[in-house]
Amino acid sequence: MTRHQPPASPLLDHCPPTLPGHAYHSADWFAQEQRTIWARNWVAAGRLADLMPGSMRRLRVGAASVILCRATDGGLSAFHNVCRHRGAELCGQDAAPLGRLIACPYHAWSYAACDGHLVATGHACPTSDFRREDHGLLPVAVTVWSGFVLVNLSRDPGPLHPDMGLGSLDNWPMADLVTGHRIVRDLACNWKVFWENYNECLHCPGIHPELCDMVPVYGRGLMAADEAPERAPDTGGRVLREGAVSWTPDGQPCGPEFPGLTPEERQNGFNFVTLYPAMYVVAHVDHVRAVRLEPTGPESTRLTAEWYFPAGTLARPGFDAAEIASFATLVIDQDGAAAEMNQRGLRSPAYQRGRLMPEEYAIADFHAWVLGQMAEEEQG
Ligand code: FES
Ligand SMILES: [Fe+2]
Structure with missing residues (x-):
């Protein structure tokens, strides 16, 4: 019919x-939004073309400080802005040059910019119970859509949601x-x-x-x-x-x-x-x-x-x-x-x-x- x-x-x-x-x-409502909305969705972080190869930028995403890294070869990665030694902030500026390594300014632990793995522990000599491979930088998901960089704090981020009408810029x-x-x-x-x-x-x-x-x-x-x-x-x-x-x-x-x-x-x-x-x-x-x-x-x-x-x-x-x-x-x-x-x-x-x-x-x-x-x- x-x-x-x-x-x-x-x-x-x-x-x-x-x-x-x-x-x-309310501070409580705001904190809950940060733990849910801002910690689980793709959050726009500017244009890829505005992040020069060989540079990093510090972002706030919800309650988290994040470093967005563009390697000299153009590769893109993002990490929580916190050292795995004793928690110092890694990048204290909104933007900084980036080489092969990200070094903590406190005791000089250094991490590979490409994937965040721990490369060296400065003057410290850890004992055999310490595994370097367990102490890399904490990664943040990153993607590029229509020339925009987006990051997502979720450990299991879904794709950018199709109901956002993302197709509507296809002709631009x-x-x-x-x-x-x-x-x-x-x-x-x-x-x-x-x-x-x-x-x-x-x-x-x-x-x-x-x-x-x-x-x-x-x-x-x-x-x-x-x-x-x-x-x-x-x-x-x-x-x-x-x-x-x-x-x-x-x-x-x-x-x-x-x-x-x-x-x-x-x-x-x-x-x-x-x-x-x-x-x-x-x-x-x-x-x-x-x-x-x-x-x-x-x-x-x-x-x-x-x-x-x-x-x-x-x-x-x-x-x-x-x-x-x-x-x-x-x-x-x-x-x-x-x-x-x-x-x-x-x-x-x-x-x-x-x-x-x-x-x-x-x-x-x-x-x-x-x-x-x-x-x-x-x-x-
Ligand atoms: S807190 Fe980063 S090296 Fe110590
Ligand atoms: Fe308006």
């Missing part, structure tokens, strides 16, 4: 409660793009507050006048026209305003458009890929940007945004990547200010929980994801 399907609408048919207020400032030459601009913001908000703001557009008319001009459907408080067709402006299928093709200050492409995009990808004007918990990517017809989040405390989050271009675009005479990035930077800073405003209110002892509106279906999905991750048994 064929059933008539009603028009698909993602809007919720009820108004569920939000997470409790303490989810955004991601691995060849070059970082042209970067901004870093230290936001006074819980990391989830930023993601919640990302997941709804009810705030767009009030917070983002320039963006609403660029993307007319946002001016109605919607994320996409299919949410509420009767409320969406008729743009003839275009998502960006008439005459605009990219998120640049004048809406014009900043260089040649990528040749492999489908007509729909071109018409969209932007294509989002979300990789919880740490990154989203927005791919335009002429350039791509990514935003990474690193929780630095229950009420603080470091945001790093980068813009990627074809090398030929960056080399154009007079090309100014900061100018091209200024449109999205404005939007990111508006969102950052909104997230900090939200955080200040969430601290109120009078606030218990809020309610989600039907248009906030993507926040409901995010909350379900967070709670599901935290409910899973913690790894030993």
Whole structure:
């Protein structure tokens, strides 16, 4: 029997409660997130091309300090930033040169950069009960996707999850793009507050006048026209305003458009890929940007945004990547200010929980994801 399907609408048919207020400032909640969400998922750590051969970088992944190593031959490895002798920090800087060995600055134990095995124990002469092979650096899983490096603290990490929509950047030459601009913001908000703001557009008319001009459907408080067709402006299928093709200050492409995009990808004007918990990517017809989040405390989050271009675009005479990035930077800073405003209110002892509106279906999905991750048994 064929059933008539009603028009698909993602809007919720009820108004569920939000997470409790303490989810955004409690040290205990934050610590549990670090042991579950941040210790078990692939966490974006920047572009492979920005990690020069012969260098290492120190990262924070959840509660762990991690060193990401790129050997002179280009090989990639990652380890916990802790010595197996008596636990000293191995790398005390955000970035450092890397040779064949990683030496502990305390008593000079040294480890092979390629696989972390213990090579020497400095001036110490261990007895026969000590087995070098049992005292290599503690490895961290590392992979590369679309030119991004991702690390995973889990001892048994699964693949990058297919339900993240990872295929949707297949038509962009991601691995060849070059970082042209970067901004870093230290936001006074819980990391989830930023993601919640990302997941709804009810705030767009009030917070983002320039963006609403660029993307007319946002001016109605919607994320996409299919949410509420009767409320969406008729743009003839275009998502960006008439005459605009990219998120640049004048809406014009900043260089040649990528040749492999489908007509729909071109018409969209932007294509989002979300990789919880740490990154989203927005791919335009002429350039791509990514935003990474690193929780630095229950009420603080470091945001790093980068813009990627074809090398030929960056080399154009007079090309100014900061100018091209200024449109999205404005939007990111508006969102950052909104997230900090939200955080200040969430601290109120009078606030218990809020309610989600039907248009906030993507926040409901995010909350379900967070709670599901935290409910899973913690790894030993
Ligand atoms: S703690 Fe690293 S060599 Fe002693
Ligand atoms: Fe926003």
